[in-house]
Amino acid sequence: MFETLIRGGTVVNADGLSRGDIGIVEGRVALIAPGESAEARTVVDASGSFLLPGLVDAHAHLREPGLTHKEDFSSGTHAAALGGVTTVLDMPTDEPWTATSEQLADKMAIAEGRLHVDVGLQAVVSRDLALVPHLLDLAPVSFELFTADVPEAFLFETLDSVAEALKAFADADTLIGISPGDQSILTGSMARDRSGTIAAFLDSRPPLAEAGGIARALVAAASAEARIHVRQINSELGVETWSRLRGMADASIETTPQNLLFTAQDYGAQGANLKASPPLRSPHDIDALRAALGAGLIDIVATDHAPHAPAEKAAPYPAFADIPGGLPGLQTLLPTMLRLVDEGLIALPDLVRMCSRNPAERFGLGRRKGRIAVGYDADLLVLDPRQSTTIANADQVSRAGYTPFDGWTVKARLTNVFLRGREIVRQGRLVGPAQGKIVTRER
Structure with a gap:
């Protein structure tokens, strides 16, 4: 039985798109297969959404x-x-x-x-x-x-x-x-x-x-x-x-x-x-x-x-x-890259x-991060292309208190974020306590 099963999404990796349900065990991707019917403690419906690492x-x-x-x-x-x-x-x-x-x-x-x-x-x-x-x-x-x-x-x-x-x-x-x-x-x-x-x-x-x-x-x-x-x-x-x-x-x-x-x-x-x-x-x-x-x-x-x-x-x-010198950017990396997707300059696999x-x-993390694949950390994004996102100063949580991209809109919305299989963001809000770790270079 999977700890979490994310169903119905389109998996996006650097080499292209594929349909697949994602089963997660002990924080890692354990299976990617379309139409997976196995039992899971938690099932997430990602129908119509893209699944990105x-x-x-x-x-x-x-x-x-x-x-x-x-x-x-x-x-x-x-x-x-x-x-x-x-x-x-x-x-x-x-x-x-x-x-x-x-x-x-x-x-x-x-x-x-x-x-x-x-x-x-x-x-x-x-x-x-x-x-x-x-x-x-x-x-x-x-x-x-x-x-x-x-x-x-x-x-x-x-x-x-x-x-x-x-x-x-x-x-x-x-x-x-x-x-x-x-x-x-x-x-x-x-x-x-x-x-x-x-x-x-x-x-x-x-x-x-x-x-x-x-x-x-x-x-x-x-x-x-x-x-x-x-x-x-x-x-x-x-x-x-x-x-x-x-x-x-x-x-x-x-x-x-x-x-x-x-x-x-x-x-x-x-x-x-x-x-x-x-x-x-x-x-x-x-x-x-x-x-x-x-x-x-x-x-x-x-x-x-x-x-x-x-x-x-x-x-x-x-x-x-x-x-x-310097400006905030962590919270706006995904929407600004999606802006380039909207413009047709790049595609989702390029992102x-x-x-x-x-x-x-x-940077020495390539055996556990950066792609959706069996054995990799289940760091996953659920991106709904049927919704839109407007970047706003009021939503920024960095201590800078602003974004230079205030007011910009892109044609997708990040609905869920998973870190090593655990949901950490749902609909723009943190879920649960801090669960991040220090990661070091793979030897």
């Missing part, structure tokens, strides 16, 4: 420890659950940054019992490369290496320093995320233009910096034989560089919904609420990015969920660049590929 957000900042006025494990994973994100991969830029094995262990302990979805933790690469082996012992889902706009202890601003850092992972079965900035361009542009305008902010982080950062990351990874993941591409020059060089190394790349759906012109309407890095680009850049997405050149879509307290975003600042299967496989 839970989303895996590969780039989020849950802000704990040290920055809990912006977000914490509980509030951030609450937002994730309501948005169908059943696994969050948390970045290491909290206070303190997660740079040592002790800090990583402390963060794991802090999260215990407070997670509404599963969370994988990422560690930062510091200039002290001797810390790497002890961090590897705790199996974080990945490491993060920064090339611009971070404290000196975490800055790798030259090709030599990036290559030397990647050599520390030569025999490690792990992934290194790289944000493709360029500290020299950032420093030079700030010296040339001190006006503090939006234009000055855009010039400090141009497509040239992104493209150069992508090329440097790929060349360094090829030299060191390292596995890398390039963060947040959003320019035509970046897309062209990636498309020409991506075969050089074992590499993947991501973008975000905001990079696909907003342009720099939208700063006029939303201002501080859209300020983040990299900056939003021109309509021409966004057209190139969307074309790359539709062509399958983008491996992962993640949110870079990076909330700030409303008062922080609303405060006056001497320059646009000084506004705290699953970029937001479930690929991030799970790339």
Whole structure:
């Protein structure tokens, strides 16, 4: 007998759609078969709905420890659950940054019992490369290496320093995320233009910096034989560089919904609420990015969920660049991707590929997350295409208190969310206590 049987739905995986009832035992998918008549303690009628694997957000900042006025494990994973994100991969830029094995262990302990979805933790690469082996012992889902706009202890601003850092992972079965900035361009542009305008902010982080950062990351990874993941591409020059060089190394790349759906012109309407890095680009850049997405050149879509307290975003600042960078996104990843489905740019299997299967496989969770298959965690979404969803500020549970997508409507509604076979969301509300766990990289 199954613990739960979900009947009548259409299963959506990255490789296509199929009809099938899903039987769940001990938190995992035990059977997928149409017209299953076996007994179950709980039967869910999903007739007419799509069944998707839970989303895996590969780039989020849950802000704990040290920055809990912006977000914490509980509030951030609450937002994730309501948005169908059943696994969050948390970045290491909290206070303190997660740079040592002790800090990583402390963060794991802090999260215990407070997670509404599963969370994988990422560690930062510091200039002290001797810390790497002890961090590897705790199996974080990945490491993060920064090339611009971070404290000196975490800055790798030259090709030599990036290559030397990647050599520390030569025999490690792990992934290194790289944000493709360029500290020299950032420093030079700030010296040339001190006006503090939006234009000055855009010039400090141009497509040239992104493209150069992508090329440097790929060349360094090829030299060191390292596995890398390039963060947040959003320019035509970046897309062209990636498309020409991506075969050089074992590499993947991501973008975000905001990079696909907003342009720099939208700063006029939303201002501080859209300020983040990299900056939003021109309509021409966004057209190139969307074309790359539709062509399958983008491996992962993640949110870079990076909330700030409303008062922080609303405060006056001497320059646009000084506004705290980042915006919420966990609760809106699914509806914004469904917007792209509604537009015909992608199909539902593409959504699953970029937001479930690929991030799970790339970040070391691919034997249990990212697809609906026998033996996998029963992280499941029930999506009803006969209903619609309107994104609203009033419904957001992140401590940011808003979404830049307020008022947008998509042609489907998330009705149920299951985490390892247990229903955690029903009709937009949490069900039951926090049941999420810390997940680590598969060895």
